[in-house]
Amino acid sequence: MTDGVLHYNAVARTLHWTIGLLVIVNIVLGITHDALKDVFPAIQLHESIGATVLVLSLFRLAWRITHPAPPLPDGIPAWRRTAAKSLHWLFYALMIGMPLAGWIFTSAAKWPITIFWLFDLPKFAVTKTDPIVGFLHQAHVVAGWSWSGLLLIHIGAALQHQFVLRDHVLNRMWRAAPGG
Numbered sequence: 210m211t212d213g214v215l216h217y218n219a220v221a222r223t224l225h226w227t228i229g230l231l232v233i234v235n236i237v238l239g240i241t242h243d244a245l246k247d248v249f250p251a252i253q254l255h256e257s258i259g260a261t262v263l264v265l266s267l268f269r270l271a272w273r274i275t276h277p278a279p280p281l282p283d284g285i286p287a288w289r290r291t292a293a294k295s296l297h298w299l300f301y302a303l304m305i306g307m308p309l310a311g312w313i314f315t316s317a318a319k320w321p322i323t324i325f326w327l328f329d330l331p332k333f334a335v336t337k338t339d340p341i342v343g344f345l346h347q348a349h350v351v352a353g354w355s356w357s358g359l360l361l362i363h364i365g366a367a368l369q370h371q372f373v374l375r376d377h378v379l380n381r382m383w384r385a386a387p388g389g
């Protein structure tokens with residue numbers, strides 16, 4: 210027996226929850242790094258997790274392009290399909306754009322960008338006075354806060370599907386289709 214709804218495949222589901230968790234941790238670390246800096250090297254961890262998100266997201270985007278999303282169940286209005294699709298593609302842009310922006314503006318700092326205390330990332334050839342550095346720094350901060358708000362909408366929509374509309378949309382991303 211299936212639940213009559215097509216599900217995302219195991220690779221897409223694993224990447225969704227892994228990247229999702231890392232992004233949430235990184236938003237919290239980004240906002241709190243200054244307060245935490247005497248407790249542990251929060252910004253180095255932030256940069257390492259961000260670089261991991263970049264690599265996983267490039268793979269995820271390639272996977273998504275070669276493995277289209279399963280069609281949504283019938284009965285979901287057109288405006289809601291369009292809103293979900295737009296938000297999902299915006300999330301892909303953020304998953305790649307946020308760490309890239311972080312990497313570029315941090316390249317202008319004196320300290321190395323050390324990944325999990327194992328190796329240093331190569332730096333972009335930029336200095337603190339380049340306009341692009343200031344712009345990407347500001348963009349990183351604004352996009353980080355905006356992403357938190359968009360994430361609440363995304364989570365709210367998933368919970369509404371599960372508990373109000375009861376249409377198995379959360380299951381598509383949560384587990385394999387039963388029996389299918």
Ligand code: HEM
Binds near residue numbers: 229230232278281363
């Ligand atoms: C930072 C955290 C998260 C990010 C970046 C994220 C990103 C995404 C993206 C890009 C998609 C579209 C997948 C595709 O079609 O390729 C998606 C789908 C989905 N996400 Fe998230 N997500 C996050 C957290 C969550 C959380 C916490 C929940 C649940 C409470 C959730 C539930 C879902 C569901 C149910 C879908 C499938 C929607 C459908 O059936 O089309 N996500 N997510």
Ligand code: HEM
Binds near residue numbers: 240349350
């Ligand atoms: C998914 C990836 C990432 C997310 C979601 C993210 C998010 C954030 C957020 C929310 C802030 C706090 C903004 C504020 O209120 O000041 C922040 C700050 C920061 N991020 Fe990221 N970031 C990511 C990746 C990176 C990467 C890859 C680097 C560098 C290699 C980086 C470097 C920094 C630095 C240096 C700050 C501190 C800026 C300051 O205090 O002025 N981030 N990040």
